[in-house]
Amino acid sequence: MQDDYCIGNMTFKNEELLEHDISSIEFENVQFINCDFKKCSFSRSRFYNVDFINCNLSLSDFSKTFWKKVKIIESNAVGGKFIESLIKETKISNSILDYGNFSNSSLDNCVFEDCKFNEGYFAECKIKKLKLKKVTFTGTDFFKTSLRGIDLSDCIIDGIKISADLFELKGTKINSQQAIELVKVFNIEII
Numbered sequence: 001m002q003d004d005y006c007i008g009n010m011t012f013k014n015e016e017l018l019e020h021d022i023s024s025i026e027f028e029n030v031q032f033i034n035c036d037f038k039k040c041s042f043s044r045s046r047f048y049n050v051d052f053i054n055c056n057l058s059l060s061d062f063s064k065t066f067w068k069k070v071k072i073i074e075s076n077a078v079g080g081k082f083i084e085s086l087i088k089e090t091k092i093s094n095s096i097l098d099y100g101n102f103s104n105s106s107l108d109n110c111v112f113e114d115c116k117f118n119e120g121y122f123a124e125c126k127i128k129k130l131k132l133k134k135v136t137f138t139g140t141d142f143f144k145t146s147l148r149g150i151d152l153s154d155c156i157i158d159g160i161k162i163s164a165d166l167f168e169l170k171g172t173k174i175n176s177q178q179a180i181e182l183v184k185v186f187n188i189e190i191i
Contacts, residue, residue: 023061147172157181 008028016036026046036056046066057077067087075095085105093113101121109129116136125145132155141161148171157178162168166182174182180190 142168144168146170152178 005024006026006028007030008026009030011031011033012035013033014035015032017040018036019039020037021041022037023041023043023045025042026048027050028046028048029050030047031051031053032055033051033053034055035052037060038056039059040057041061042065043061043063044065045062047068047070048066049069050067051071051073052075053071053073055072055075057072057075057080059079060077061081062085063081063083065082065085067085067090070087070090072090072092072095074093077095077097077100079099080097080101082100082102082105085102086108087105087110088108089110090107091111091113092115093111094115096116097120098116098118099120100117102125103121103123104125105122106126107128107130111131111133112135113133114135117140118136119139120137121141122145123141123143125142127145127147127150130150132150132152134154136156137152137160138156139159139161140157143161143163145168147168151173153173153175157174158181169182183190
């Protein structure tokens with residue numbers, strides 16, 4: 001597809017694309033409902049005021065994309081690549097993004113609710129004003145990503161990957177059970 005192609009003010013329902021190149025497209029005021037975009041490349045695309053509702057985005061490539069005022073609702077993006085993306089004012093709810101790779105991305109003023117990011121990658125990200133509610137991050141890699149100011153107390157963070165000096169967790173809110181689990185990582189026995 002050609003560079004800088006724009007799709008706007010449209011709704012797509014029950015569309016199915018497998019392994020298509022949909023890269024470098026600007027989407028504005030678009031709704032995708034019950035769409036299946038498995039293994040598609042959306043790299044270098046822009047999404048402004050876009051909704052993905054009950055969509056399958058598994059194994060798709062969203063690297064180097066821009067997101068603003070996007071909603072991902074009741075969708076599946078297992079194994080999705082969001083590397084080096086800028087994600088602003090975006091809400092992800094009731095969705096599964098296990099094994100998703102957000103490394104080197106910036107997240108600003110986003111909300112994640114009732115989502116799973118198990119075994120995902122948020123390494124070397126810049127995160128500001130992220131609100132989390134009932135999010136599962138089991139085994140997720142946050143290496144070199146400051147979580148300062150983020151409330152993780154309502155999340156599952158078992159087995160997260162962080163540096164030995166706990167840099168990532170400085171200034172973060174966690175609950176007492178999470179603190180006990182983190183202490184065990186350092187082979188400290190609580191009596």
